[in-house]
Amino acid sequence: MLKIFELYVTRNPADEAALGALAEAAGAFAQSCPHVAGFTLQSANPVPARKDIVQLAVPAEVDAFAEFWVADEAAWHAALGTEAGKAWRAVRTATIACANTLLVQEHALIPVPDPRPGCRNNAFLTRNPALSEEGFMNEWVGEHGAMCHAIPYLRGFVPCKVLTRLPELDVTPMECADIEGIAQAYFDSPEEELQMIGTPEAKEWFAHGAITFGLIKAFGARELSVAIPATLPAGECG
Numbered sequence: 302m303l304k305i306f307e308l309y310v311t312r313n314p315a316d317e318a319a320l321g322a323l324a325e326a327a328g329a330f331a332q333s334c335p336h337v338a339g340f341t342l343q344s345a346n347p348v349p350a351r352k353d354i355v356q357l358a359v360p361a362e363v364d365a366f367a368e369f370w371v372a373d374e375a376a377w378h379a380a381l382g383t384e385a386g387k388a389w390r391a392v393r394t395a396t397i398a399c400a401n402t403l404l405v406q407e408h409a410l411i412p413v414p415d416p417r418p419g420c421r422n423n424a425f426l427t428r429n430p431a432l433s434e435e436g437f438m439n440e441w442v443g444e445h446g447a448m449c450h451a452i453p454y455l456r457g458f459v460p461c462k463v464l465t466r467l468p469e470l471d472v473t474p475m476e477c478a479d480i481e482g483i484a485q486a487y488f489d490s491p492e493e494e495l496q497m498i499g500t501p502e503a504k505e506w507f508a509h510g511a512i513t514f515g516l517i518k519a520f521g522a523r524e525l526s527v528a529i530p531a532t533l534p535a536g537e538c539g
Contacts, residue, residue, distance in 0.1 A: 302338065302370055302530070305377055306461065306483060308401040308425075308475060309365040319396050320344060320365060324526035326392035327367055331528055333385035336376040338530030341368045343522040348422065350519075353507060357516035358478035359425050365397075366423060366522055370530045374404055374467070381470070394471040401475040402468075405461040405483060410446045413457035413487055415529070420491050421457075421522045424484040427515040438462065440513045441482065448506050454497040457487030478516070491521070 313319060324342035331340040343366040350356050371377045380386045393400075428437035441460055449458040461483040468474070488494040497503050510517075 302407075303373055303464070304405050304407055304461065305367075305369040305371060305467075306403045306405050307367040307369075308359070308363050308403075308477070309367065309396075310360060310362045310398045310400075310475065311364055311396055312398045314362075314364045320525065323365070323367075323392055323396045326389050327369075328526050328528060330380075330385050330389035331369065334380045334383060336371060336380045338370040338372075339528045340370070341366075341527040341529075342525050343367070343421070343423075344525055345423070345520045345522050348519045348521050351507070351517060353511040354514055354517045357425055357427060357480070357518040359480070359518040360475065360477060363475075363520060366520075374465075377404075377467075390471050397472050399473040399475040400469055401466065401477045401480075403466055403480060403483075404464045406464055408442050408446070408460045408462070409457075410442065410449055410460065411455065411458040411487075413459065413529075417524065417527065417529075418456040418487040418489050419523075420488040420494055421524065422484075422486045422488075422494065422519055423522050424486070424517050424519040425480045425482075426484060426517045427479070427481045429513055429515050432513070437481075437513065445506070445509050445513050448502075448509060451502050452497060452506055453500050453502060454488055454493040455486060456489060457485070459485040459487075461485060 327340050327342045331337045345364050345366055347361050463480050463482055
């Protein structure tokens with residue numbers, strides 16, 4: 302199973318009702334299309350830059366994220382062409398000023414528990430240019446990933462390799478640097494995330510990340526609406 306990950310700049314960041322309508326539309330889309338196995342809609346806030354890694358050029362104005370689980374890229378395009386997909390796209394177009402849509406492969410090293418933790422972090426990154434793509438994945442999912450199990454307060458850790466950027470059909474494409482990966486970390490609260498940062502285990506983890514990653518831009522995120530897939534159903538989108 303793959304995942305569509307979308308970064309959004311909304312037309313009116315202060316309009317919470319519009320973001321709520323977007324979350325409702327995403328849920329209706331996911332529930333109406335068997336090829337869409339689940340979704341999340343998240344509000345976003347930039348977090349302070351790490352001093353050990355240069356910032357990736359992702360717009361600070363990004364204020365929402367969406368995720369949709371699908372079997373493959375063809376299933377996603379089929380879903381968008383259905384009546385439910387067109388209804389979703391209409392609400393998305395009315396709410397979103399620009400977007401960056403990525404097709405990603407998840408590597409759930411610490412699966413996200415149920416009930417889901419209340420705090421998450423989406424870190425968009427590139428590989429250290431000294432590493433090959435294969436070497437980078439070996440370091441990130443292998444060495445760096447193995448270290449995550451010792452990190453206090455970390456409730457979920459899901460590295461996502463970006464497979465491709467998809468074209469935008471109805472909104473302006475976001476001006477954004479190429480993203481090679483998304484590191485998704487989950488905590489029970491923002492306070493516990495801050496406590497994690499100061500631990501010796503986290504400091505060692507970050508030091509390893511500084512030689513694994515090239516550039517990073519991180520956002521805190523709060524899930525506004527979510528339905529997580531178990532398995533991808535068969536059948537046609539409705």
